[in-house]
Amino acid sequence: SEEELLKTPLYDLHIVKGGKIVPFGGFSMPVYYEDLNITESHNWTREKASLFDVSHMLQHNFAGPGAANFLASITPSSPKALAPFTSTLSAFLHPDGGIVDDTIITNISSGWRDQFYVVTNGACRAKDKAFISDALAAWRRDSQHGEVSWHTLENNGLIALQGPLAAEILQSLEPKKDGHELDLSTLHFGQSAWLTFGDVLSGEDKSACLVSRGGYTGEDGFEISITGSDHSNPTQTLTEALLRYAGPEKLRLAGLGPRDSLRLEAGMCLYGHDIDDTTTPVEAGLSWIVAKDRRAQGGFNGSDTILQQLKAKKDGGGVTRRRVGIVVEDRAPAREGAKIVNEEGEEVGVVTSGGPSPTLGKNIAMGYIRDGLHKTGTKVGVVVRNKTRPAVVTKMPFVPTKYWKGKGAA
Template sequence: MSDDLLHTSLYDLHQRSGAKFVPFAGYAMPVQFAMGVKREHEHVRQRCGLFDVSHMGQILLHGNQAAMALEQIAPIDAQGLKTGRQRYGLFTNNNGGVHDDFMAVNAGDHFYLVVNAARRSADLVLLQTGLGEDVEIEVLEDRALLALQGPEARTVLSELCPEVGEMIFMDHRRVEIEGVPTWVSCSGYTGEDGYELSVPKEQAETLAQRLLSFESVEPIGLGARDSLRLEAGLCLYGHDLDETTTPADANLGWAIGKARRQGGEREGGFPGADVILTQLANRDSPRLRVGLQGETRTPVREGTLLYDEADVEIGQVTSGTFGPSVGAPIAMAYLERAWTERNQTVYAEVRGKRQPMQVSAMPFIKPRYYRG
């Protein structure tokens, strides 16, 4: 492991817990623990897992015009976001491509953003050049980010802080958990009920150890995080999204706020609006992100080319693995529009052989987000 890699505040705890590390977005991150990726995946689906996601970027936007300014660089309905609520958003470029995806919280007197680790620097440049002088940008370097995910996450965290038990999907609150000031969002990246917890770095290990003291909670690495999010149909930037992918390509039209695309004074006004709104209105993007499920047991990986029965190339896999909860190979791919109807068969070229896969609904599992 390179000495140049950054460490999160839980690195020592991960070492003591038997983590295997890999480089990820400039950090040494745990890819798995003693249970192994498959058992970690199953544990999150059945009980509860604790993830270290402190490599993600955390940013505050201060100023009365923060919501309006954010809408100038992203097609999010920031002005319509109620205090204490969170929303998924996209930064877009002038060609309609996705610069990054992020989460935004209306925290009352400011906005709180969580952005992808690998895009943090690029996002900061975008914010600094696009928001204007009326918005103050504060990059949080002193906070860690944990994720507690799984069907028992609510029971575990409610024992330490009863008020979080009332939170529904995409709620955000600031609470104290056993003396640790914590920003809690009811969200995650697994398709399960759960929470993300932003805490001061110096108190992160204390809270993590307290959560791991519960019999139902196990540490979970990036390997299981990836298979969990893929089963949940959630995109990973740099794989399923990039600067050449439009929201229409990615089937993410729902992430464009209605107020930004249905007429009125707030329609458009964000980078690439002409391209994006035209594609959404006409439903004419040439390719679409779809789910694929294998008809054999052979996993299909990122970069695998896809063909029709006539041996014509029609697309490419962007994420793929064996889905432990599905019991079959699963993948996300971009296919030519004519091949995106469900139950059609396409063929993935794996080691010189064509493996049949069916176009499938996504997510591959039924999400269990708690909506009250």
């Protein structure tokens, strides 16, 4: 029921702005707003800029001398190797190599204190908390392990400003780092900074926001973590300021609908659909999240399975299925659960996400297919409404990403 659903700090604003609210991950979240439908909002993000409420996602802080090694025990990443205020996509892993959840890890250590900011999926909130609690309990039983503190930032807001005008809009708020205005062109994709917005967030709301360059749309943009307050709503204050400074000709609110079609075009996984407890990073096409030093040393959850899968087939490695992109050469969109068949009509895989691509004007999908059929250009069929539709395995992302990596960078 409505009463049982959690609300983000922007819930009241969603209602005022005509958000169409649905349950998602235990929260009341907008799918789209009355000013733009899902396709219009999708295109707006690609052409101008959109603001997404992602406060339903769970934000964590891990700190202490054992923080890096603890995170290294449950992920295939190398947190110690992360330069200060840089991020990596990662995954919490089960002992068998299955993915508990995908996550972003950011090194926010300063001086003497090791500290990491971690974001996980809102729909996995209870599961992730239980997983981390169990892993920490096991970690603390070994007195040789360094001390780790962990807490979730339950009151923090999180907003994603995405699109080609995102940097111009955020710059208009005159963000300051260490008291001096920061030229956002110096903050590249995968980098973060503590920034203040003095004219917007003042008084008791003036604490710095953690601003990370990136997002889940394939566009340039920023994710902004805003410290919560018991007496005011700094997340709403900052959101309203961005909307006001940019104006409706540049910036609109966007919901879960366009967020899903944008991430699909960018070839990004949605947990519970494209990856889950039964998929390994290698099967999911995420081998690159296994850091080089971890490939040599192992020592993380699932490392025996994953490092074996990374070996060449002649050495007993490989996997039986792989995540691929697919373009359906038909007007019928392939949705989650649709069967993928080979040219003989034999079932060889399943679609995990799919739908029309507003940017390309084609029906796109991703899913898992039998190893050997995963090569780009392989002709397959997708069964939609009991009819096999011709399709072709396609390299992802479907739409080129436009991350800001500095002037002149590819």
